[in-house]
Amino acid sequence: MAEHYFSADPSVPFRRQPVEAQVWGHRLLLDSGSGVFAQGRVDVGTAVLFRQTTPPEPGRYLDLGCGYGVIGIALAVAVPGSVVRAVDVNERAVLLTRDNAAALGIADRVRASTPEQVPDDERYDEIWSNPPIRVGKEALHGLLLRWLPRLAPGGRAVLVVGRNLGADSLQRWLAEQGHPTVRLSSAKGFRVLEVRPVPPTTPPPPVNEG
Numbered sequence: 001m002a003e004h005y006f007s008a009d010p011s012v013p014f015r016r017q018p019v020e021a022q023v024w025g026h027r028l029l030l031d032s033g034s035g036v037f038a039q040g041r042v043d044v045g046t047a048v049l050f051r052q053t054t055p056p057e058p059g060r061y062l063d064l065g066c067g068y069g070v071i072g073i074a075l076a077v078a079v080p081g082s083v084v085r086a087v088d089v090n091e092r093a094v095l096l097t098r099d100n101a102a103a104l105g106i107a108d109r110v111r112a113s114t115p116e117q118v119p120d121d122e123r124y125d126e127i128w129s130n131p132p133i134r135v136g137k138e139a140l141h142g143l144l145l146r147w148l149p150r151l152a153p154g155g156r157a158v159l160v161v162g163r164n165l166g167a168d169s170l171q172r173w174l175a176e177q178g179h180p181t182v183r184l185s186s187a188k189g190f191r192v193l194e195v196r197p198v199p200p201t202t203p204p205p206p207v208n209e210g
């Protein structure tokens with residue numbers, strides 16, 4: 001059965017389940033939970049994302065679709081001085097991410113919230129995401145068009161997407177939207193894509209009629 005993660009079903013009792021993750025040389029003990037993506041485990045795509053990358057330079061990051069928070073928390077732990085916004089439409093995911101950050105003593109650098117709670121002027125040096133492909137192409141495109149414009153100039157987004165789930169067509173679509181996009185690596189049926197902001201258009205030079 002396809003895992004659904006649109007919102008927490010309030011009729012499902014909330015049960016926490018511990019997860020141990022090894023990320024970039026750090027051992028993270030986190031709580032996952034029922035009704036939240038990847039209960040009791042680190043998702044294969046997320047694990048590929050970690051294995052195929054190294055921690056970025058200190059900065060402001062967005063964990064887009066944070067689930068129980070493993071990506072954003074790994075970034076905050078591996079990069080002291082970084083500040084992370086973690087967003088998810090699933091309120092249980094937001095709660096787990098907040099609690100996981102608090103348990104690791106990094107609640108001051110990991111702000112978890114629903115998308116609506118993010119201030120309009122917040123910008124990011126990097127967006128990291130195992131995006132919700134199963135919401136459908138239109139919703140996924142809408143999600144990326146909503147958040148990619150928040151990348152600071154010179155920033156980037158790092159996305160992990162299953163090849164069978166349309167990684168290559170997503171890469172083409174991003175390029176068509178004006179985002180320079182390259183495949184950083186490919187492993188276990190997943191692509192890791194690096195997406196750059198749309199370059200600013202430079203006005204044509206003035207015509208010298210003298």
Ligand SMILES: C[S@@+](CC[C@H](N)C(=O)[O-])C[C@H]1O[C@@H](n2cnc3c(N)ncnc32)[C@H](O)[C@@H]1O
Pocket residue numbers: 005006007036037038043046064065066067068069070071087088089090093115129130131132133135143
């Ligand atoms: C593939 S899961 C990844 C979860 C987590 N980052 C991980 O690696 O385990 C995608 C997440 O995106 C969330 N999501 C779905 N639609 C969203 C939206 N419009 N805005 C933010 N998050 C969304 C889902 O609830 C889910 O937790």
